[in-house]
Amino acid sequence: MGLLNDKVAVITGGISGLGRASALRYAAEGARVVVADINAERGANAAAEMSSGGASIEFIQVDVTSKESQQALFDDVVSRYGQVDTVLAAAGVSSSGYISGEVSEVEAEPEERMFHNRTLEDWEKVMAVNVTGVMLTNQIAIKHMLANGNAGSIVNIASIAGRRPLPGASDYCVSKAAVIMLTQTVATEYSTSNIRVNAIGPGFIETPMTANIRQSPEWMETVMQMTPMQRMGQANEIASTALFLASDESSYFTGQTLFPNGGMFTG
Ligand SMILES: NC(=O)c1ccc[n+]([C@@H]2O[C@H](COP(=O)([O-])OP(=O)(O)OC[C@H]3O[C@@H](n4cnc5c(N)ncnc54)[C@H](O)[C@@H]3O)[C@@H](O)[C@H]2O)c1
Numbered sequence: 001m002g003l004l005n006d007k008v009a010v011i012t013g014g015i016s017g018l019g020r021a022s023a024l025r026y027a028a029e030g031a032r033v034v035v036a037d038i039n040a041e042r043g044a045n046a047a048a049e050m051s052s053g054g055a056s057i058e059f060i061q062v063d064v065t066s067k068e069s070q071q072a073l074f075d076d077v078v079s080r081y082g083q084v085d086t087v088l089a090a091a092g093v094s095s096s097g098y099i100s101g102e103v104s105e106v107e108a109e110p111e112e113r114m115f116h117n118r119t120l121e122d123w124e125k126v127m128a129v130n131v132t133g134v135m136l137t138n139q140i141a142i143k144h145m146l147a148n149g150n151a152g153s154i155v156n157i158a159s160i161a162g163r164r165p166l167p168g169a170s171d172y173c174v175s176k177a178a179v180i181m182l183t184q185t186v187a188t189e190y191s192t193s194n195i196r197v198n199a200i201g202p203g204f205i206e207t208p209m210t211a212n213i214r215q216s217p218e219w220m221e222t223v224m225q226m227t228p229m230q231r232m233g234q235a236n237e238i239a240s241t242a243l244f245l246a247s248d249e250s251s252y253f254t255g256q257t258l259f260p261n262g263g264m265f266t267g
Contacts, residue, residue, distance in 0.1 A: 002030030003247040008081040009033045010074070012064050012137055013091030015046035016100045017207030018157060021235035022088055022242040027055035029243060034077050036062040037091065042101060064091045064133030067140075074140045083148045086246040089137040089156045092209075093129045094172055096122035100208050113168030123171050130175035131182070138186055142195060151194040155245045156183050157238075158201040160261050176201070180257050187255030196254040198245045203261030205233040229262035 009026045013019040014035025027033045033056060037043045040061040047059035062073040077084055093099075111117065134156050145152035161169060162176030180199055187197035204210055204223045210232065213219040224230055241260050244250050259265070 002028065003243060003249060004086065005030035007031045007085040007246075008077065008083055009086045009088065009246065010036060010077055010084055010137075010141065011088040011090055012036045012062060012133070013100075013157075014088070015043050015050075015059070017090075017209055018202070018205065018235050018238045018242075019088065019090035020046070020050070021239040022090065023057055024050060024055065025236065025239040025243050026086075026088075026246065027051075027057050029247070031086070032056040032058075032081060034058050034060055034073075034081075036060050036064075036073050038063050039101075062091075064089075064137060065128040067136055070133075070136045070140050074144055078144050078148070083150050084141055084144050084152065085150060086153045087137060087141045087155070088242055088246065089134045089154070091129060091133055091137075092157060093126060094209050095169070096125035096171070098209070110168060115170045118171065126171040126175050127178075130172070131178045134179050135182060138182065138197065142186070142190060145195055146193065152196070153246050153250075154186075154195070154197045155242050156197070156199040158183070158199045158257055160201050160203050160259060160264055162201055162257075163259070164265065183257060184255045191254055196245075196250070198250065198253050198255065199257040200238060200241050200245065201257045201259040201261070202238050203227060203233055203259070203264045205235060205238055207235055227262040227264055231262065233260060233262060 004026050009031040011019045011023050014023045015037040023033045023035050043059040047057055051057040060073050063069045156179050158179040159176040161173040162180045166173055183197050183199040241258055
């Protein structure tokens with residue numbers, strides 16, 4: 001018996017990095033997994049590769065910033081699979097110009113990254129994906145869980161940046177702090193409805209999002225100064241945390257953010 005046997009899982013941002021590693025892990029534990037991501041061609045190719053060994057992994061295109069798009073995603077999943085049991089909100093951006101697999105984190109000069117030089121447009125782009133996107137995923141999933149009367153477990157990907165200020169990344173840090181508070185508030189509202197909501201706040205993990213950091217000796221020095229374990233994390237270490245929170249193994253957890261971060265902060 002797998003930890004997610006016969007559970008229906010939706011993973012936004014599911015074709016890359018942390019979402020992808022979690023999708024493979026969930027499927028190995030018996031889940032039927034829908035990976036949802038923004039680029040239809042990349043998504044279809046990734047899902048074909050991910051399911052080639054027989055795993056139940058299917059792709060549905062979504063833009064998490066659009067309510068209509070997320071509604072269509074969850075309606076589609078429910079019509080095909082009957083219900084949604086667990087959701088991992090992993091779609092996210094590190095900055096307004098970043099597109100996973102296409103455009104790396106922009107190498108802006110430190111002065112350009114200062115808060116007073118940031119544009120409203122950039123701020124709104126980051127908030128649209130990282131905050132509104134996660135909010136909509138939670139809201140629409142919960143509506144389906146309540147309508148169907150099934151138990152649910154929602155996992156939101158926040159970041160250590162929601163707890164610790166990273167100079168030059170004010171938009172990202174604020175967006176991740178919002179995910180932590182969204183998780184706490186929503187969890188409290190549904191604590192007696194058999195719907196649990198938790199979050200993960202990873203440290204620096206080897207995914208396409210951190211490719212530029214890994215290529216820069218200066219940035220890597222900063223990461224190592226911040227990380228007592230003296231290494232970046234692997235995506236499968238976050239997938240293990242997601243699996244724990246998605247499954248009944250975490251049945252008494254709700255409203256919590258777990259921080260797999262190599263000892264960056266404690267408590
Ligand atoms: N990698 C790290 O070190 C790290 C650390 C802490 C938190 N996180 C968070 O983990 C999550 C996953 O990041 P990752 O490292 O796997 O990065 P990633 O770039 O590999 O994956 C992010 C995925 O989100 C998708 N996405 C972006 N905008 C979207 C949209 N509007 N609609 C649908 N999908 C969209 C991308 O296409 C991509 O597949 C993000 O929320 C990120 O902020 C990452």
